[in-house]
Amino acid sequence: MSTGFAQNPPWLVVREYNEEKDKAAVEAFENRCDFQQAGKPSLVTNLLGDPLCRVRHFPLHVMLVAEHVEKSEIVGGIRGCIKTVSKGEHQHRAYIKMAYVLGLRVSPPHRQLGVGTKLVQCLEEWCKRNGADYAYMATDSYNEASLNLFTLKCDYIRFRSLTILVQPVHAHNKPLISGVVIKQLDPKLASAVYCKTFGDSEFFPEDIDVILHNKLNLGTFMAIPKSYVDHWDPEMTILPPSFAILSIWNTKEVFRFQVKGVSPLTYAECAGSRVLDTLMPCLRLPSVPNFFKQFGVYFLYGLHMRGYGASRLMKSLCAHAHNMARNDVLCRAVVAEVGKRDPVREVMPHWRKFSWAEDIWCIKELATAKQDINTNRGSHDWITSTSKSSPVIFVDPRDF
Known part of the structure; x- marks a missing residue:
């Protein structure tokens, strides 16, 4: 099923991943994305033949693929899931529905053409339809391309900074x-x-x-x-x-x-x-x-x-x-x-x-601003506040 963003660019359609139809093509696409820079070591990830493995353990999850309709070729993919997590209020624990955006990849020949932006937009629409209040993503501080895409083009805000040991x-x-x-x-x-x-x-x-x-x-x-x-x-x-x-x-x-x-x-x-x-x-x-x-x-x-x-x-x-x-x-x-x-x-x-x-977490509010029933403050306060945030962040192992 296509989303509402399939018309731009005209050769691109974004749709949900079909395991029976797309598995082999997605595996080939993922392999094309694992290219090495000359003279530099690289860390390659093998998903063990299951493109959904990183989101499969969430009750609500999806994978979208970007297909070049003229070539019948998959040129991009993104994964997402929705869970209920705490906002970390000190007096009252407040739970919200949070979407996690991960696994965004675009084949090298099709980068800088708007494919990544469309994939993010389409995934956000899926998240909204399924009741998510916020969406967040995580990337290394050195990944300028990913940070620029999410913060400059998709209106995400740098939220928390974590360390991977x-x-x-x-x-x-x-x-x-x-x-x-x-x-x-x-x-x-x-x-x-x-x-x-x-x-x-x-x-x-x-x-x-x-x-x-x-x-x-x-x-x-x-x-x-x-x-x-x-x-x-x-x-x-x-x-x-x-x-x-x-x-x-x-x-x-x-x-x-x-x-x-x-x-x-x-x-x-x-x-x-x-x-x-x-x-x-x-x-x-x-x-x-x-x-x-x-x-x-x-x-x-x-x-x-x-x-x-x-x-x-x-x-x-x-x-x-x-x-x-x-x-x-x-x-x-x-x-x-x-x-x-x-x-x-x-x-x-x-x-x-x-x-x-430094592993940067960026966040975006998907729902319209509304009053938090526990604090009587606008929900946007959570995004912009750093001084009142807890020093402890629970990292869901399914996110890793």
């Missing part, structure tokens, strides 16, 4: 900190804890229980001081005075990465570090995993810590997640995304050269 998985286990006990929480208990700890955060999903019961969720883990074990409350009616918590999402079952275009010298140096780490694991060398073949990552989300010694507790949880990833032959990195003012950011182990210092 990447910790390579080594051949050796990371030691856990003494005096710390790690307990795994069942999904129901984890949901209750998250609802308590993220009450003032932004983007907390209303369907957190659905996320925690998803087959891609590998578990929720809480670290507490060993001295508190005798006082452990299995029902979590009262949270421990000191604790850290996180959940682990298995992204390698959805998509995988591969680094291409490195020099032979770099390749040899990385391979040499792995050999030394394997032969002498007791040295705990910072080896570089084999990123040059397809690999997956574990995504850490729901990170929170509080109380005396919480930094040690979070570091121990991160070591536990690393060791889980080490036992998974295809998992070669552990990744987390946190707000730049989140205290967890200073605790997370990561390699700076592999991390993204």
